[in-house]
Amino acid sequence: MDKALGDKIPEFNRKKAGGGGDGVGLSGTSLGLGDHRTKLETLAIILVAVVIIGGAELLLKWFNVPQYVLPTPSLIIMALFTEWGFIWPHLLVTLKELLLGFAIGASIGFVLAAVITQFPFVEKIVTPYILLLVTTPMLALVPLLILKLGFGSEPRIIAVALASGPMVMINSATGFRRVDLAKIALARSFGASTFQIFTKIRIPMAMPMIIVGLMVGSIFGLLTTVGAEMVGGAEGLGNRLTYYSALIRMPQFFAIILILAIIGISIYVLFYWIGKKWASWET
Template sequence: MGLTLEQRRELRRRKDRRDRIVGILAPTFTFVLLLAAWEALVVWLEIPTWQIPRPSSVFAVMFGSFGEFLPHIIRSYSTIIIAFACASVVGVALAAILTNFKALGVALTPYINMLCTTPVITLVPLLLLMFGFGQWVLILAVTLQAFPILNMNASTGFNNVETLKLELMGSLRATRVQTFRHCILPASLPNVFTGMKLSGIFATTACVSSEFSGGNRGLGARIIAYTQFMKMDKAFACIFFVAVIGLFLYTLTSYLETRVVKWKI
């Protein structure tokens, strides 16, 4: 190829820009199309609002009654974000410890995996009984549900660094900490980010389902309450707010990944 490096980079930048524009426009178009279809079907089949509300009325309620939702949005979002942050730290740190101390890893890994497969909603009544209705109990429950999947992914990454790369660090007599910092962690970042994306999803669903089962605060609790009173537009508004935070965490992690893992082709 007769292109200079600068030319190749410019071509790549242009392609990236095109990809980014398509990446935003295409899903937006799908979104609008789906909502339009939903709206049209509800109107056309004359489905009553207490069964399925029209998206336009859901959006109207989302903005019109925003003050009513706000305390619950704050409650759920703060639970999810704090728990997601805790899970990120615990998941990666624990994976680092468990992959470095094999015996500990063998002793604990099955139970961490068990935590991952147990729905946290089954634990929440127990935790509420033990610790009361404080928000930190929910944060604990959601963290417990969200960190194992990250731990699994990070451990997979940490355990599968190419032998040749480890030999390179060995040839430089790097210490364990140096090897982890300069080689194992950066090599595993794609796995860590995959784990974080999943952990964000787990945190969101775990938070809402925990709120279903206890207390009267948070978006989960409101969805139950509004459904019982047939206020489907408001119930759907809450579901949309949940979708927003889930999407936000996913997008945030993806963005961080493209910033940090620049070297991946």
């Protein structure tokens, strides 16, 4: 018996006309969050984590690796707790910059995508500049922004908006470009206005790509926040990274990295669930 086929019911997802085939759906990321796992799979996942973390702990101790080269996992966790009182104000600064910058960038990106895709001529003219924004690391602008706006949060928020906005825009635009004439004709035949076609047909149809854009945009936003904090200023988790590494306080340094990893994973999980809820119709 063919193993790949196994007990599969011989019925295939007939890809219906329309809906477009250019979607990069969230299901493409096969991390399988929230999908049904067997007990064995859960157990294996935990076991592997224990082996990796425990193994690192043992190996680092066994070979007497000095703390300033690579601290053991237990030291990192301990540093996280002992240093928490000093860390959390910086965490708040980072989150504030990320959320504000992302909110501004994503809103502008979304609105621009929605408007521009309605005018193919304008889209052709604007797209190269958006690509420029997407491909140029916005971190490069941070020193300039600091020069103009000082060492506060503002230059970093602007950098985050500049980094996440174009990502949201370019993905949303791909979504809005997926025109299904039959569905628009359907709505129109029931007397839909242009605005109703936008809210009832175009937005839901673009939703899977909009969510992908928001996810990629927010991750880019996180990168830019931390990078911008490392460039200048005296607050934020990025600043703490340079601070602790300058003092060679490696457990604290890795504790910060752990926090950043948790923020990143949280963003992914958040949008994974949003995608599941609002874009699950597209398999």
